[in-house]
Every structure is written in structure tokens, then in C-alpha cells.
Amino acid sequence: MAGAAASLRRHGAAVFGVALLVGAVYVVQKEFRHLSVADIRAAMAALPVSALWIAAGLTVVAYLVLTIYDKLGAIYAGRRVSWPRTMVASFCGYALAHNLGFAAVSGAAVRYRLYSAWGLTPLEIAKVVGFTSLTFGLGGLALGGLVLLVEPEVVPWFGEHLPHWALRLLVVPFWGAVLGYVVLSLFVRRVRVFKYDIDLPGPRMALAQTALATVDVAVTAAIFYALLPAAEGLTFLRFVGIYLAAYAAGILAHVPGGLGVFDGAIMLGLQPYMPAAEVVGALLVFRLYYYIVPLFIAGGLFAGFEVGQRRGVLARVTALGRGTEALEVPAIASLVALAGALLLFMGALPVRGTDAEAWLGRAAALASHFAASVVGSLLLVMAYGLLRRLSIAWWGSLLLLLNAAVVVWARGESWWLWGAVLLTAALLAALRGAFYRDARLTREPLSDQALVPLAAVAVCGISLALVAYSGGPFSDESWWEVVLSREAPWSLRFTVGLTGVLLLVGVVRLLRPARLGVVGWDDGARRRLRALGALAPVQADGAVFGQEQRAGFAFLKRDRIWLALGDPAGDRQDAISAIWRFRDACERAGVDPAFWRVGPDLLRVYEDIGLTAVPLAAPGEEAKHFLACRAERDLQALRQLLPPALQRELPPGRKAAVEAT
Template sequence: MAPGKREVLKNWLRHLPALVGLVLLVGAIYVVQREFRHLSLKDIGEALRAIPAGALVFSFVWTIVSYFILTFYDRLGTIYAGHKVAYGRVAFASFCAYALSHNLGFAAVSGAAVRYRLYAHWGLTPLQIGKTVAFCSLTFTLGGLVLGGAILFLEPRAIPFFGQHLPVMALYGVGALLWAVVLAYVTLARALGHIRLFGHIINLPGWRMAIVQVLLATVDVATTATIFFALLPSAPGLTWLIFLGVYVASYTAGLAANLPGGIGVFDTAMLFGLSPYMGAPAIIGAILVFRLYYYVIPLFLAGSLFAGNEILLRGGGLLRHVGKLAPFQAIGRWSEPDFAVTAATGAVGVCGALMLCLGVLAPQTDFSWLDPDYAALANQAGQFVPSLIGAGLVLMAIGLSHRVNLAWVLTILLLIAGAAFAATQTNRLWVVGILVLTTLLLAPFRACFYRHAHMLTGPLQPGSALSLIVLVVCLLALAIARSQTHGLQNNAFWMVIISRQEPASVRFAVAIAVLLGLTALWLLVRPGRVRYLPWDSNARELLRRLGARPDLAATIGADGLIMGETEQAGIPFRRCGRVLLGLGDPAGDDSDRVSAVWRLCDLARQEGLDPAVWRAGPELLKIYGDLGLAALPLGEDGLPLPESAGDTPCVGQYLVCVAERDLNLLLPVLPKLARAQHSIERASA
């Protein structure tokens, strides 16, 4: 394959997870509006009240059991890594990591960042932590394979959609393939003890531990499904095994969507799979309680425990911050960025879904208590404007997950606007409360959203100008179309599109305007492209003015120089396979060094590479840790120190990288870099 075609294919593959997530989310929205358009808040409320107290208690207890089982993933993982950790510490790390990863989705199914922060403090080396993370991820996968294969053999028709449209023999074949993968894993652990994958040798656990992995993961998935099953009313024909098939398929779809908590996709798949057995209100009621038990409560509990642990580790650091800054600023600067971004993304996504469905949940409005002018404006807007605000919030949640600063600003504005429109609904102050609370929770974390939007990176480009024009035109078109939809009881834009009461021209115009408007908004808000200086005489002179030695980077073979946001600091880099390797900490003004590190990571993501830094100093290790990079201590020769049973030593230089994925790739490169540095140092001496 030609290099150009390989690059195009690489770019498509890099965007494939996001494309799959978008397709699944659009499909979920379509299924909901087609099959469940007559849902009302009253019906859902009655279904929630109908759940027996015993079922609520039973599910809550099984939630505790489920998280208890998950602690043994980490327990076995640390044993496999060669550094056994006390069970209490393992349980704490496991709970915090999984509470985070469950809400983030497949992209962080292992909770790697949390594990690195905690296990590093307890003496595990980065390589040992990487082994633990990989072990936990593999264990989770094994459970899904075992149960998936069992369901495909015993109840193949329970799989939503595919069970009704694929031949039974094809489903049997898929089930046999899933079991074959598990059997091959146990067999290789017994016969070889290691495998070679993509040029790397991976040591497998003993065959006894491999069997324990399979059993443990199978029990874990079955236990989690039981939490949900207990919340459903009894229904003819719905056995636990059939439900397990629906649950595993729905959970897999949620992971594949790569959305926070599989929001929307998991829920719609459950609705679709269980709809032959019971009404939608009962299913939604069970989904709400399940998400509360398994996602929301553990997330906030883990966040509180993690914050308390950080306070104990940092001593009076938080109090000093509060003494110098306003309380909200202090919280924003001190708090753990991963939890802040996760909580913000999830909360804003929920608010967006709430505003999209506000017309279904509360179609009746009463503006008599408002100022007459505002009442007239709100009455004209109906549910059309709130639904557009909801779509904007869902899009902003994606921007927040990419840590875009403009997304943070627009999210605050949309939440305030959404609260203002929600206030026009009588007896809907709870919606206003949720939106205001989300605004207050998001406001202190401005520092966590550091990436510039595409529109704000450099002078206004023709593409950005065109996107702005398209956005304005679409908003004007929607304003005109809104005047044609006042006859609908619920004139949310998506209801207009599917309504048969409106002319086809109006429906088509609204659909195109919303689609183009959201696309234009995303093109403006998406992270801007990071530009770098090619490694030439100008880059070398600039690096020299920043106080660094350009001869080292030149000898090692730098590919370019990336500058901080204010261009007062810079870091040379070179590409090493799938790694973008920074050559030392950024040189220059302290106020701009952190942004240079961020931009290095942004450039790596932009090119589909992993970021890493060789010979990083201890001053910026916290920043590297926040970006998900592990620090491996280096000796004076610039090479990683050998693994030891004791705690990680404190040294003057580190290799920071995604250890579980890139360490084996970088190890052959580092001696060449070290020899180049030594030759320069000898020449200087």
C-alpha cells in the first residue's frame, strides 16, 4: 500500500471509534422516537413507585457485592505484577478506578489514571502498575466472552435485533468463537506462559490464575446484571438468562459507543430488548435506579474518598490555596482533573438529554406568574428553543471531554439559558435546580479546560469564517421555521422532524438546519490544530534564546519544536514509531512551560500518537501524571533503572510515557539517545 493511502487509512481508523459512537447514538435516538414517543413523566413516576422496597434493597446490596468482586481484579493484578498490595489499599484503588471508568465508558475502562496515582504512592513501579492495569482490563473482557458465548448457545434469540435477524447457526458460530478465545488464553497460560504480540513478549499469568480470572469476571458480569433484573417487574417469558442476553448485548453496545457511561446507547438497547416483555415506563424506571446505584452514587462517593485521600497526602496544601484564593478558585486549582472532567462531561450530557426531553416530560406550560414580556417570549419559544439548547449541551459535553476552553464558556451560557426557559414550566423547579447545580459544579474548573478551540487558534481562517456564517444562517432558518410549528403541543425540533402534522418542507428544513448548525458549531468548538516549527536554524536559535542547548536535540535528531501558548517556552521532539517523544522538559518561562507540555500532548493526539518525554525533571511530574503519563526513573546514563521490589526511587530525571503500551517500544531507542547525549557532553567538557 502506498504511503499516502496508508496515511489516509490511519486517519480513518483513528476516527473510527467516534464514528461508531455517533452512528449508535443516532440509531438510539431514532429507536426512542419511533417506539417510545408516547412516554410521559407521569407513567415513569408511577413505574418508579411500583418498584417494591425489597427489590430496591436487594439491588443496593448486590451493587455492593458487585464492587466487592471488582476489588479482586486488582488483588490478582498486583500479585501478577509482582508487588502484592494490602487488600484495604487494593479495594480503595479498585473502587475509585471503576467508579470513574464506568462513567467514562470504554476509553477508560481500566481507570488507568487513578490506578497510576494511587499505586505509585504505594510503591509500585510504573511497569508494575501497567501490568496491573492490563490484567484488570483483560479480566473484564474474559467475563463478557464467557457469558456472551453461553447466551449465544442457550438463548440466541435473546440478543436484541441480531437474535431475530441472523440464522441460529451463525449465532452458534459466534458463541463458539468467543469460547475458543477464552480456551486459547487458558491453554497458552498453561503451555507457554507468554505470547508474542505485535513484536512484544507478554508474560501470561499461571494457568490456575487464568482460570480464576475467567470465573471471577463471569461472576462479576452476572452479578451486575442481577442488580438490574431485580428492579424489573415479573413478566411472562422473561427469564434471568434471557435478560442476561439483553444486558450483555446492551452493555457491549454502550462500550462500543465510546460515550460516557454508554449514555443513550445502553439505555435504548435495554428498552429495545425488553420491550416484548413489558412496557417502556417500567424499563425506564429500572434504568434510572440502576444508573443511580451503579453509576451516580459510586462516582460521587469515590470522588469524595479520592479527594479525602489527596488531602491526607498533600497535608495543608488545600488550606494554603484557600487562604490565597477565592474558595471556588482554590477548589478548581487543587482538585483532581480526571474527576473534574468526568463529572462535568457526565453532568452536562445528562442536562442536555433532560432539555431535549423536556417537552415529553413536561409538555404543559403556564406563564401567568412571569413578567408579561418574558412570558410572551417563552410562550413563543415553546419547547423548540429548549430542545435546541439540549442538543447544544450534548455537543458541548463532547467538547468538554476534549478539554476545550470555548466549550466550557458556551456550556455555562447554555446552562443558564436552559434554566431560564425551564423556569417557565410550573412545578418544574427541579429542572432549574439541576441546571443551576451543574453550572455551579462546572464553574470552578475553568483551569481543567485548557485546549484552545479551532476558531481561536490564530487568525480567523476561511473555514472558520464559513462555519460561522453557516451557523448564523441555520439559526435564522430555525427562527423562521419555529413560527410554523406553534400548533404542535410539543414542538421540540426532533418532534417537528418526525411529526406528520407538519409539511414535509418544514420538517426537511428543520432537520437540515439543525444538522448543519450542529456541524458548524462543532467545527468551531473542536480542538484547534497544533502547529510546530520544523527543526531548522530558526528553531535552534529560538531554543537557544529560551535557555536550552539545541546541539543535543540536533544530534539526537529532533523533528520539530513546539511552543507554549504565549511562545515563551518550547520543547523539541522527535517521532519514534507510534510515540511523539519530547526531548527533556520545556525550556523557557515557567509560566508557559505547562502549556508547552499540553500542546505536546495535543500534537500527539492530533497525529494519532502517544506522547512521552525523555529526561523529564521532577518539577512537572504532577502535570505529566494529570495527562495520564507514568514516570519511570532514569539513571545517570539516561536509561530506566531496573525493576526492584522496593518503592520507586526519587531521582533527578524520568521517562514519562504510557508505560503499559509504549515502554517496550521506547526501550530500544533510549540507548541511542543516551549515547548521543554523552558524546555531546564529552565534547563540551
């Protein structure tokens, strides 16, 4: 029973996210079945200029509201930060986090980089990050409760399949959490929620948080609502309910920007009110305004900040600092996932004749439609491997992107579509050095565990290619449309479905990193670490060694944190594999990794696994050692490892002033 609970805790979120993504793909292909690119272009062209300007203005207002999040967070932490600096930190943090995903690179890492340069201590920055994260949740709960109370039927899928009284009952925990937070702020200064300690602000600050977050969610939903055509029965409050449900689904799926999941939920919720083409047109413009344009602006601002922190002309031209390096891989992985989503959506559009049909023949033109769905599915899997810095994922993504460009061209789509795919391939090719991990397929001997999925991938790929190029009546459909088609024979539906699933599962198995190197603590492990020159204390909970067994370190197990004792000692390349093995072991155990007293040489790798380097030096002193941890979550628990100058609480006078705000 305990093992089942541990397995659920470890894999439950991932399984739920995959289920949401599969459901979103089903909704999208169903809605796209009768669409064409021309329909979407026409819907976008029909958007009034006034609606575009209103949406652009609301986008500016939305990010200004987010700036107030950070401003109140700084006051709560007891520090005064100027408005210009607050705006830069807030905008960069939220714009990057919205697009790259909270799991891949959170806005917390960006804030730590900026606020630490402006003199805030790690604990003060942790308070700002915690405050901003909690504030958004309060707004979602407050507005979500209102929607469930007044318009419960608008919640996608649940509104049709669950009784309204059951949905209205959810108002109690939603509003109860908000009210409880405000009431607790009157009497309590610190609470423990899910093993995390939260310092509560004063009641005025708690009320300000709730009001601000409610305004933020309402303004963001208004951006999308302004782009939609007038529809009978679709009030703003109803749309807020649809938007909140879609946004929550995107977050729960752990997909960067909620890609696919948010879109599918929005299309499902708006299905009774307007045609799919109008929804997709508004959706694309919304993503352009709220996600893509801010991403490029924030990336430029953050890169400019890093350049400004450097000394010397050469460094200003050739280096952008540790902060931007940590964003490279999540950014390119998001672009690869976006290309995969483009191919998936394209595979759901019917073929209505292409220019390439006259050159390549009808069979090849129809096959490009089927191939789009296969290549798109594989690119989504490859993005997962890229986030883990696997070299095999780099090669696979590069080949699939080139294949995708050919597929898009063969379908006769606009030049900028296949040009964007080629540009993504060029950017990925330029980042070869960022993918340094070996998968089991390339590192370990070819065993049955690797041979079986390798053979399955080869057979499934050939099988799907035969279906695509057969020229039959189903060659112009995506592979999952064949599975769902009632006109296709059961034998074909079963074969294509099983083949597609086996292909994706096989690729995932091939992308698994090399085996974990965690061993128990005994005299043998202690002797091996001493031979490498690593710290080998009398008491420890385990040791981790690299894939070549030429680097390693000891670690301690603490409540929800495993703490490594220093950098891995030994061969540098093997030290990198040891760090990643420790990260994978912590993920499997459902805990956070942390490294104590590490040097500056491997900070890039610690940032790659999602950790923030906190200097173990008083303000103004040069840091020679760092504490690498998930600072936004674990710094409070690890504060005793910081120098006394960084452990301080707020001075009594300042604390009273903050609570009175």
C-alpha cells in the same frame, strides 16, 4: 489506499461512536413519544422495596468481586497488597472510570496514584492494570458466547435482522479467545497482541480470571434484572444478552458511562417484554446504585487519600493533590453531558400542559419543548470541547446551562431538575482556570474557515428559534421529531433537519483547537529550539512549537509512541499550548504521546492530556524528573528509560510462586 486506511484508523472509532449515539437518540425519542414524567415517576414508585434492597445488596457484591480483580492482579505482579488497600484502589478506580469514561480518565490513573504511594513500582502497577482490564474482557466473551449459543434472538436489532446461525457462529471466536488464553498460559509466558506485549499468568490464574469475570458480569446484570417487573419470556439469561450488548455499545461509543447509548440499547432490547416507562424507571435506579452513589463515595475516598498524603494544615484544607485535579475537568464535562442528555430526553416527552403556560403563553410553553432538544444537542457538543480544555467551550457551556435551566423551568418541571442544572453551571463557573486553551475562533485571524461555520451557527440558531416560536402544530416536538414526522411537510422536515445538522457541525468546527505546530526536523527547527533553550539533538523526527512560537521541544517517533524530549522550553503559557498541540498531533497520527525527563512544574498539564507521571528515581528517593506516558499501555515499551531499580523483573522465586497460584 494507504491514506484511506490511515484515515479509517484515525477516525473510524469516533465515527462509529457518533453513529451509535445517533441511533440511541432515535430509539429513545421513539420510545419516549408516548411517555410523560408522571409515567416514569409512577413506574419508579411501583418498584417493590424488596427489589430495591436486593439491587443494593447485589451492587455491594459486584464491587466486592471487582476488588478480587485487583487482589489477583497484585499477586500476578508479585506483590502482596492488604485487602483494605486493594478495596480502596479497586473501588475508586472502577467507580470513577465507570462514570467518567475510559478515554477521559481511566481507572489506571487512579490506581497509579494509589499503588505508587503504597510502594509498588511502575511496572508492577502496569501489570495490575493490565490484569484487571483483561479479566473483564474474558467474562464478557465467556457469557456473551453462552447467550449467543442459547438465545441469539435477544441481541438488540441484530437478533431480528440476522439469521440465528450467523450469530451462533460468533461463539467460535468468543470462546476460542477464552480457551486460547487458558491454553497459552500453559506453555507461553508472553504474547504480542495488536503491538502490545502481554505477560501471561499461570493456568490456575487464567482459569480464576475467567470464572471471576463471568461472576462479575452476571452479578452486575442481576442488579438491573432485580429492578425489572416480572415479564413473560424474559429469563435472566436473555436479559444478560441484552445487557452485554448494551454495555458493549456504550463502551464502543466512548461516551462517559455509556450515557444514551447504553440506555437506548436497553430500551430497544426490552421493548418486546414491558412498557417503556417501567424500563426507564428501573434504568434510573440502576444508574443511581451502580454509577452515581459509588461515584460520590469514591470521590470522597480519593480526596481523603490525597489530603492524607499532604503535609501541613493549610494544604490539607486548600489542596487535594495532583490526582484530584486531573479528575476535575472530566467530571464537570460528564455533568454537562448529563445535563444535555436530560434536555434531549425531555425534548422527547410530549407537552401535556405546564404551569408556565398561564404566565408565558402557549407559544412560549410549546417552544420550550423544541428548545430542549436543541440546547441538549449543543451541550453534548460542548462537553467534547470541555475535555480539550477550550475556554470557548467553558463560555458556551455556561450560557447553555443557564438557558437549559430556563427551559426546564418553563416546562413546569420539578424545582430539583432546574436546580441541578444551575448547580452544574455554578460548579463549571468555579473551574474557570482549568480551561486555558484557545480555539481557532479566538486565537487566529477570522478566516473563511472560521467565518463560514460562525455564520452557519448564527443563521441556523435563528432558523430553529423561528420554528420553535412559530406556534405551529410542530412547536411541541423536538427538532429531530419534526424531521421524522410523516405529518410534517417535506419542506419543513428537510429545512429543520438540514438546519439542525449544520448547527451542530458548525459548533464542532468552531470548537477546533488552534492549528497544530508540528514541523519537520531540519537545521531551522534545531536553531529555533536552541534559541529557546530546549534540547536540540543531531537526530530527531520533528519539533513542536506553541501557538505563540515562544516554546517548543523535539520528539522522536517510535512504534505507536511519539516521545517528546523533555518539557517544552520557553514561555510557560506557550509551553502548555505546545503540549496540547503535540497531544492533538499524536491523536491525528493514531499514536500515543509520551514525555521523557519532565520536571514537576507541568505535571498537571500532562495529566490533563491523559498521561501518568512515572518518577525517574529509585523507591525511597525524591523524584526530580518523570516519564509521562500512558503507563497502562506503553510503560513496558518504554521500560528502558526507567532507572535500573525500576526495570526489574520478578525474582525467580516469587515468579514461581505467582504462577503456582
